[in-house]
Amino acid sequence: MRSAQRTAAGRGGYIGPTALRCILPGISAFLLSVLLAGCAAQGLEDYEPSVNPPGSAVPQTPLPQPLPTASPSTTSGAQDPAIAPTTIRDRTAARRLRENSGVTLQWIGWDQRGFARVTVGDDGVYRLNAAQPSFDGVGGMSLSGVVTEIGSDYFLFDGRIVIVGTPDAERYCADNRLWRFGVTQNRKYWRLREFEWCDELTDYIDIYF
Template sequence: MKLKLAFSLLVAIFVSYGAIAQSTQTVKPLREGKHNFTLQWVSWDNPGKVTITKNADGTYNIKGDQYSADKHDFVTIDGVIKVETPQELLFTGTILTRYSGVNDGKVCDKKGTYHFLAKGARKYWRLQEMDNCEGNNVVDYVDIYF
Protein backbone atom coordinates (compact mmCIF):
# COMPACT_ATOMS: atom_id res chain seq x y z
CA MET A 1 0.00 0.00 0.00
CA LYS A 2 2.85 2.42 0.87
CA LEU A 3 4.51 1.73 -2.49
CA LYS A 4 1.26 2.48 -4.34
CA LEU A 5 0.80 5.74 -2.40
CA ALA A 6 4.41 6.78 -3.04
CA PHE A 7 4.01 6.04 -6.76
CA SER A 8 0.76 8.08 -6.87
CA LEU A 9 2.49 11.01 -5.18
CA LEU A 10 5.41 10.87 -7.65
CA VAL A 11 3.02 10.83 -10.59
CA ALA A 12 1.14 13.82 -9.15
CA ILE A 13 4.40 15.73 -8.66
CA PHE A 14 5.59 15.05 -12.23
CA VAL A 15 2.20 15.98 -13.70
CA SER A 16 2.13 19.20 -11.67
CA TYR A 17 5.70 20.02 -12.64
CA GLY A 18 4.88 19.46 -16.31
CA ALA A 19 1.89 21.80 -16.10
CA ILE A 20 3.99 24.47 -14.38
CA ALA A 21 6.85 24.12 -16.85
CA GLN A 22 4.43 24.29 -19.77
CA SER A 23 2.59 27.35 -18.46
CA THR A 24 5.83 29.26 -17.83
CA GLN A 25 7.47 28.25 -21.12
CA THR A 26 8.91 31.29 -22.88
CA VAL A 27 7.97 32.02 -26.46
CA LYS A 28 10.82 31.24 -28.81
CA PRO A 29 11.84 34.20 -30.94
CA LEU A 30 10.72 34.21 -34.54
CA ARG A 31 13.65 33.81 -36.92
CA GLU A 32 14.49 37.04 -38.70
CA GLY A 33 15.36 37.02 -42.39
CA LYS A 34 13.87 35.49 -45.52
CA HIS A 35 11.10 32.89 -45.32
CA ASN A 36 9.22 31.06 -48.06
CA PHE A 37 5.68 32.30 -48.62
CA THR A 38 2.90 30.68 -50.66
CA LEU A 39 -0.69 30.89 -51.83
CA GLN A 40 -1.91 27.52 -53.14
CA TRP A 41 -3.52 29.11 -56.21
CA VAL A 42 -0.14 30.48 -57.33
CA SER A 43 2.16 27.55 -56.46
CA TRP A 44 3.53 25.48 -53.63
CA ASP A 45 6.48 24.45 -55.83
CA ASN A 46 7.75 27.98 -56.54
CA PRO A 47 7.37 29.91 -53.30
CA GLY A 48 7.68 33.63 -52.95
CA LYS A 49 9.62 35.27 -50.14
CA VAL A 50 8.85 37.41 -47.12
CA THR A 51 11.36 39.32 -45.04
CA ILE A 52 10.85 39.33 -41.28
CA THR A 53 12.65 41.88 -39.09
CA LYS A 54 12.40 42.36 -35.33
CA ASN A 55 11.22 45.65 -33.84
CA ALA A 56 12.42 47.14 -30.56
CA ASP A 57 9.08 46.32 -28.89
CA GLY A 58 9.41 42.59 -29.62
CA THR A 59 7.03 42.54 -32.58
CA TYR A 60 8.18 41.79 -36.13
CA ASN A 61 7.66 43.50 -39.46
CA ILE A 62 6.77 41.20 -42.35
CA LYS A 63 6.70 42.12 -46.00
CA GLY A 64 6.82 40.05 -49.14
CA ASP A 65 5.03 38.40 -52.03
CA GLN A 66 4.63 35.50 -54.40
CA TYR A 67 3.81 35.97 -58.08
CA SER A 68 2.89 33.52 -60.82
CA ALA A 69 5.29 33.20 -63.76
CA ASP A 70 3.16 35.62 -65.81
CA LYS A 71 2.88 38.03 -62.81
CA HIS A 72 -0.91 37.93 -63.16
CA ASP A 73 -1.74 35.99 -59.98
CA PHE A 74 -0.21 36.81 -56.61
CA VAL A 75 -0.27 37.10 -52.84
CA THR A 76 1.32 39.98 -50.91
CA ILE A 77 1.65 40.61 -47.20
CA ASP A 78 2.67 43.76 -45.34
CA GLY A 79 2.30 44.34 -41.62
CA VAL A 80 3.36 43.45 -38.10
CA ILE A 81 3.51 40.07 -36.35
CA LYS A 82 3.20 39.45 -32.64
CA VAL A 83 4.35 35.99 -31.53
CA GLU A 84 1.66 34.58 -29.23
CA THR A 85 3.28 31.12 -28.96
CA PRO A 86 5.76 29.30 -31.19
CA GLN A 87 2.70 27.88 -32.98
CA GLU A 88 0.58 31.06 -33.17
CA LEU A 89 1.34 34.38 -34.83
CA LEU A 90 -0.98 37.38 -34.63
CA PHE A 91 -0.69 39.46 -37.81
CA THR A 92 -1.98 43.01 -38.26
CA GLY A 93 -1.76 44.57 -41.69
CA THR A 94 -2.77 43.83 -45.28
CA ILE A 95 -2.91 40.59 -47.26
CA LEU A 96 -3.79 40.83 -50.95
CA THR A 97 -4.54 37.77 -53.08
CA ARG A 98 -5.46 37.46 -56.73
CA TYR A 99 -6.11 34.39 -58.81
CA SER A 100 -7.79 34.64 -62.20
CA GLY A 101 -10.07 31.66 -61.51
CA VAL A 102 -11.41 32.99 -58.20
CA ASN A 103 -13.49 36.04 -57.25
CA ASP A 104 -13.95 36.96 -60.95
CA GLY A 105 -10.20 37.63 -61.10
CA LYS A 106 -10.51 40.57 -58.70
CA VAL A 107 -8.06 41.25 -55.88
CA CYS A 108 -9.15 40.01 -52.45
CA ASP A 109 -8.06 42.72 -50.00
CA LYS A 110 -7.83 41.69 -46.33
CA LYS A 111 -6.97 44.44 -43.87
CA GLY A 112 -7.00 43.93 -40.13
CA THR A 113 -5.82 41.41 -37.57
CA TYR A 114 -5.47 37.75 -38.53
CA HIS A 115 -4.12 34.52 -37.01
CA PHE A 116 -1.48 32.20 -38.44
CA LEU A 117 -1.15 28.75 -36.83
CA ALA A 118 1.36 25.92 -37.17
CA LYS A 119 -0.50 22.67 -36.49
CA GLY A 120 0.93 19.21 -35.94
CA ALA A 121 4.13 18.50 -37.85
CA ARG A 122 3.65 21.31 -40.38
CA LYS A 123 6.69 23.44 -41.16
CA TYR A 124 4.66 26.59 -41.75
CA TRP A 125 2.09 28.87 -40.17
CA ARG A 126 -1.22 28.96 -42.09
CA LEU A 127 -3.64 31.88 -42.18
CA GLN A 128 -6.73 30.82 -40.24
CA GLU A 129 -9.15 33.41 -41.64
CA MET A 130 -8.84 31.78 -45.04
CA ASP A 131 -12.16 32.60 -46.70
CA ASN A 132 -11.62 34.28 -50.04
CA CYS A 133 -13.62 37.41 -50.83
CA GLU A 134 -15.66 35.38 -53.33
CA GLY A 135 -17.31 33.37 -50.59
CA ASN A 136 -18.90 30.11 -51.78
CA ASN A 137 -16.55 28.08 -49.53
CA VAL A 138 -13.51 29.20 -51.55
CA VAL A 139 -10.44 29.41 -49.32
CA ASP A 140 -6.94 30.83 -49.68
CA TYR A 141 -4.13 28.83 -48.08
CA VAL A 142 -1.65 31.58 -47.25
CA ASP A 143 1.44 30.03 -45.64
CA ILE A 144 4.55 31.49 -43.99
CA TYR A 145 7.28 28.85 -43.72
CA PHE A 146 9.59 28.51 -40.69
Protein backbone atom coordinates in the same frame (compact mmCIF):
# COMPACT_ATOMS: atom_id res chain seq x y z
CA MET B 1 -5.77 152.06 -75.13
CA ARG B 2 -9.43 152.47 -75.95
CA SER B 3 -8.92 151.10 -79.49
CA ALA B 4 -7.31 147.96 -78.06
CA GLN B 5 -10.14 147.54 -75.60
CA ARG B 6 -12.72 147.95 -78.38
CA THR B 7 -10.91 145.34 -80.54
CA ALA B 8 -10.81 142.86 -77.65
CA ALA B 9 -14.51 143.42 -77.00
CA GLY B 10 -15.46 142.72 -80.60
CA ARG B 11 -19.16 143.11 -81.20
CA GLY B 12 -19.83 143.42 -77.51
CA GLY B 13 -18.83 147.08 -77.59
CA TYR B 14 -16.57 148.98 -75.29
CA ILE B 15 -15.31 147.20 -72.12
CA GLY B 16 -13.88 149.37 -69.42
CA PRO B 17 -10.90 148.59 -67.21
CA THR B 18 -13.10 147.71 -64.24
CA ALA B 19 -15.10 145.23 -66.32
CA LEU B 20 -11.93 143.61 -67.66
CA ARG B 21 -10.68 143.01 -64.13
CA CYS B 22 -13.93 141.20 -63.34
CA ILE B 23 -14.05 139.11 -66.55
CA LEU B 24 -10.39 137.99 -66.85
CA PRO B 25 -10.44 135.65 -63.80
CA GLY B 26 -13.50 133.88 -65.16
CA ILE B 27 -11.99 133.53 -68.64
CA SER B 28 -8.76 132.11 -67.12
CA ALA B 29 -10.68 129.52 -65.08
CA PHE B 30 -12.73 128.51 -68.12
CA LEU B 31 -9.64 128.10 -70.33
CA LEU B 32 -7.95 126.03 -67.61
CA SER B 33 -10.93 123.69 -67.34
CA VAL B 34 -11.01 123.25 -71.14
CA LEU B 35 -7.31 122.37 -71.21
CA LEU B 36 -7.67 119.86 -68.38
CA ALA B 37 -10.65 118.20 -70.05
CA GLY B 38 -8.66 117.84 -73.28
CA CYS B 39 -5.74 116.25 -71.46
CA ALA B 40 -8.05 113.83 -69.70
CA ALA B 41 -9.70 112.84 -72.97
CA GLN B 42 -6.31 112.26 -74.58
CA GLY B 43 -5.27 110.11 -71.65
CA LEU B 44 -8.37 107.91 -72.03
CA GLU B 45 -7.65 107.48 -75.74
CA ASP B 46 -4.09 106.34 -74.99
CA TYR B 47 -5.15 103.92 -72.17
CA GLU B 48 -5.29 100.22 -73.07
CA PRO B 49 -6.65 97.91 -70.36
CA SER B 50 -4.62 94.77 -69.67
CA VAL B 51 -7.12 92.17 -70.83
CA ASN B 52 -6.08 88.74 -72.10
CA PRO B 53 -7.38 87.75 -75.55
CA PRO B 54 -10.35 85.36 -75.58
CA GLY B 55 -9.27 81.78 -74.96
CA SER B 56 -5.89 82.70 -73.51
CA ALA B 57 -4.85 81.41 -70.11
CA VAL B 58 -5.11 83.82 -67.23
CA PRO B 59 -1.81 83.89 -65.36
CA GLN B 60 -2.14 82.54 -61.85
CA THR B 61 -0.04 83.46 -58.87
CA PRO B 62 1.66 80.25 -57.70
CA LEU B 63 0.54 79.06 -54.29
CA PRO B 64 3.25 78.59 -51.66
CA GLN B 65 4.38 74.98 -51.47
CA PRO B 66 4.60 73.17 -48.10
CA LEU B 67 7.99 72.42 -46.75
CA PRO B 68 9.14 68.83 -47.38
CA THR B 69 8.89 66.49 -44.44
CA ALA B 70 11.11 63.53 -43.74
CA SER B 71 9.52 60.11 -44.10
CA PRO B 72 9.87 57.63 -41.22
CA SER B 73 12.21 55.48 -43.32
CA THR B 74 14.67 58.33 -43.71
CA THR B 75 14.51 59.54 -40.11
CA SER B 76 17.34 58.23 -37.99
CA GLY B 77 15.96 55.71 -35.51
CA ALA B 78 12.37 56.91 -36.00
CA GLN B 79 9.68 54.43 -34.89
CA ASP B 80 5.90 54.61 -34.69
CA PRO B 81 5.09 55.23 -31.00
CA ALA B 82 1.53 53.92 -31.53
CA ILE B 83 2.73 50.33 -32.18
CA ALA B 84 3.47 48.21 -29.13
CA PRO B 85 6.44 45.82 -29.15
CA THR B 86 5.70 42.30 -30.36
CA THR B 87 4.79 39.92 -27.54
CA ILE B 88 7.21 36.97 -27.64
CA ARG B 89 5.83 33.88 -25.88
CA ASP B 90 8.25 31.45 -27.52
CA ARG B 91 11.71 32.59 -28.57
CA THR B 92 12.34 29.50 -30.69
CA ALA B 93 9.20 30.20 -32.72
CA ALA B 94 10.22 33.87 -33.03
CA ARG B 95 13.58 32.83 -34.44
CA ARG B 96 11.88 30.46 -36.88
CA LEU B 97 9.66 33.25 -38.09
CA ARG B 98 12.62 35.58 -38.62
CA GLU B 99 14.47 32.83 -40.53
CA ASN B 100 11.47 31.56 -42.52
CA SER B 101 11.90 30.03 -45.98
CA GLY B 102 9.14 31.72 -47.94
CA VAL B 103 5.40 31.96 -48.53
CA THR B 104 2.91 30.30 -50.90
CA LEU B 105 -0.71 30.56 -51.98
CA GLN B 106 -2.00 27.26 -53.36
CA TRP B 107 -3.60 28.92 -56.41
CA ILE B 108 -0.19 30.17 -57.52
CA GLY B 109 1.71 27.01 -56.55
CA TRP B 110 3.92 25.39 -53.93
CA ASP B 111 6.94 24.67 -56.12
CA GLN B 112 8.22 28.24 -56.36
CA ARG B 113 7.80 30.10 -53.10
CA GLY B 114 7.55 33.81 -52.69
CA PHE B 115 9.56 35.78 -50.13
CA ALA B 116 8.51 36.51 -46.54
CA ARG B 117 10.75 39.14 -44.97
CA VAL B 118 10.61 39.69 -41.20
CA THR B 119 12.49 42.61 -39.65
CA VAL B 120 12.77 43.66 -36.02
CA GLY B 121 13.06 47.36 -35.22
CA ASP B 122 14.65 49.12 -32.27
CA ASP B 123 11.13 49.39 -30.86
CA GLY B 124 10.86 45.60 -30.61
CA VAL B 125 8.20 45.36 -33.33
CA TYR B 126 8.35 42.45 -35.81
CA ARG B 127 7.34 43.65 -39.27
CA LEU B 128 6.30 41.20 -41.97
CA ASN B 129 6.30 41.85 -45.71
CA ALA B 130 5.66 38.94 -48.05
CA ALA B 131 4.67 38.36 -51.67
CA GLN B 132 4.29 35.60 -54.24
CA PRO B 133 3.72 36.72 -57.84
CA SER B 134 1.87 34.48 -60.26
CA PHE B 135 3.94 32.66 -62.88
CA ASP B 136 2.28 34.43 -65.80
CA GLY B 137 3.16 37.82 -64.33
CA VAL B 138 -0.48 38.81 -63.82
CA GLY B 139 -1.67 39.06 -60.23
CA GLY B 140 -0.31 37.47 -57.10
CA MET B 141 -0.54 37.59 -53.32
CA SER B 142 1.02 39.94 -50.76
CA LEU B 143 1.08 40.62 -47.02
CA SER B 144 2.23 43.77 -45.25
CA GLY B 145 1.95 44.64 -41.56
CA VAL B 146 3.23 43.87 -38.07
CA VAL B 147 3.34 40.70 -35.98
CA THR B 148 1.74 41.49 -32.63
CA GLU B 149 2.28 38.14 -30.86
CA ILE B 150 4.31 34.95 -31.37
CA GLY B 151 3.50 31.68 -29.57
CA SER B 152 4.91 28.18 -29.83
CA ASP B 153 2.58 27.18 -32.68
CA TYR B 154 1.02 30.45 -33.89
CA PHE B 155 1.54 34.14 -34.53
CA LEU B 156 -0.87 37.05 -34.86
CA PHE B 157 -0.47 39.36 -37.85
CA ASP B 158 -2.02 42.84 -37.91
CA GLY B 159 -1.92 44.07 -41.48
CA ARG B 160 -3.15 43.86 -45.05
CA ILE B 161 -3.51 40.79 -47.27
CA VAL B 162 -4.14 41.16 -51.00
CA ILE B 163 -4.90 38.49 -53.63
CA VAL B 164 -5.21 39.60 -57.25
CA GLY B 165 -5.96 37.67 -60.45
CA THR B 166 -5.87 34.14 -59.02
CA PRO B 167 -7.33 31.63 -59.53
CA ASP B 168 -9.59 33.77 -61.74
CA ALA B 169 -8.26 36.72 -63.69
CA GLU B 170 -11.00 39.06 -62.43
CA ARG B 171 -10.60 38.14 -58.76
CA TYR B 172 -9.58 40.84 -56.30
CA CYS B 173 -9.45 40.34 -52.52
CA ALA B 174 -8.03 42.79 -50.00
CA ASP B 175 -8.55 43.27 -46.29
CA ASN B 176 -6.80 44.87 -43.33
CA ARG B 177 -7.36 43.26 -39.95
CA LEU B 178 -5.87 41.03 -37.25
CA TRP B 179 -5.08 37.57 -38.69
CA ARG B 180 -4.01 34.30 -37.07
CA PHE B 181 -1.43 31.94 -38.55
CA GLY B 182 -1.06 28.52 -36.92
CA VAL B 183 0.90 25.27 -37.10
CA THR B 184 -1.19 22.08 -37.13
CA GLN B 185 -0.22 18.39 -37.10
CA ASN B 186 3.48 19.22 -36.66
CA ARG B 187 3.71 20.67 -40.17
CA LYS B 188 6.64 22.87 -41.14
CA TYR B 189 4.63 25.99 -41.88
CA TRP B 190 2.19 28.46 -40.38
CA ARG B 191 -1.11 28.54 -42.25
CA LEU B 192 -3.59 31.41 -42.28
CA ARG B 193 -6.56 30.18 -40.23
CA GLU B 194 -9.15 32.38 -41.99
CA PHE B 195 -9.65 30.28 -45.11
CA GLU B 196 -12.69 31.95 -46.72
CA TRP B 197 -12.12 35.56 -45.71
CA CYS B 198 -12.89 37.13 -49.10
CA ASP B 199 -15.41 35.07 -51.07
CA GLU B 200 -16.50 31.43 -51.27
CA LEU B 201 -13.06 30.26 -52.39
CA THR B 202 -10.73 28.65 -49.84
CA ASP B 203 -7.27 30.25 -49.70
CA TYR B 204 -4.28 28.47 -48.17
CA ILE B 205 -1.58 31.02 -47.34
CA ASP B 206 1.44 29.30 -45.80
CA ILE B 207 4.69 30.67 -44.37
CA TYR B 208 7.41 28.01 -44.06
CA PHE B 209 10.16 27.40 -41.51
